Amino acid sequence: MALAPITLQEPFRAVFYAPFYAALARGDYAAEGVQVTLRTGTIPANAKDAVLAGLADLAWGGPMRILLAHEADPASPLRNFGAVVMRDPFFLLGRMPRPGFSLRDLAGLRLGTVAEVPTPWWTLQQDIREAGLDPITLTRTTGQGMAANLAALREGRLDVVQLFEPFVTEAEESDAGHIWHSAASRGPTGYTTFTSSTERMATRRAEFQAMLRGLARTLAWVGASPAEALAETIAPYFPDLAPARLIRCLDRYKSIGLWTPDPFYPEEAFTRLEHAMFTAGAITRKPGFAATADNGIVSEALR
Secondary structure, three states, X not given: OOOOOEEEEOOOXXXXXXXXXXHHHHXXXXXXXOOEEEEOOOOOOHHHHHHHOOOOOEEEEOHHHHHHHHHHOOOOOEEEEEEEEOXXXXXXXXXXXXXXXXXXXXXXXXXXXOOOOOHHHHHHHHHHHHOOOOHHHOEEEOOOOHHHHHHHHHOOOOOEEEEOOOHHHHHHHOOOXXXXXXXXHHOOOOOEEEEEEHHXXXXXXXXXXXXXXXXXXXXXXHHHOOHHHHHHHHHHHOOOOOHHHHHHHHXXXXXXXXXXXXXXXXXXHHHHHHHHHHHOOOOOOOOOHHHHEOOHHHHHHHO
């Protein structure tokens, strides 16, 4: 049976999405018989809307978007499947090295948190609570993006900032900052999966299963390959990022186990995200894994 072409929506361009770009660059979807066209994006929240509007068959992005959709409408047709990023890609950096840093040490420090997307702060808040500190008591700058926060760290206007790559590597290369804490250390956290509607998952099931087999091939290759090979593969998607810097970014992400070995979505990762959003007040109820995610399609694809 011939498979229909698929349009895949990108939320925004980011290094931590590397396996999604590698799957396209390596032709791993095509090898499974499905033609996938990438629809580029710049606003993360719009990715799911492209699916709902019929502009894309599926998107990748944060499961938190689907939790928010189910908060607004318990009958939302949006579902997650096909895990890729199941650890947190963000770090806390300070101006000088600080061995032995713990989250309790944030008390009394000027903290700049990510403004571009909400998940990093929601999840960090829960980590801070578990460390025995009330995040409400922190001195926090909230309205600046990561580039502005890095500049503020460099100039001494902030003590610690929340960044992802390539800002982390940029800070290290310029001696503007040093890693104090990796958010990935909390363990599995639902960060990036495919998203589609229940209708599309029914009508495009064969195509999505083929993509999942291709993605499984990609993830196995990513896990077995050095950062240099991954950087060379995805470099066309990051023309403004120096090759050496891209390698360092990817090597760091490989070292913290950012990407899953296969596309199966761990329920533990979902539960940690859902609980962090609930305690942060982003959602007022917990819809649960079964209502928002579908591992059945992954099991069927990979059996």
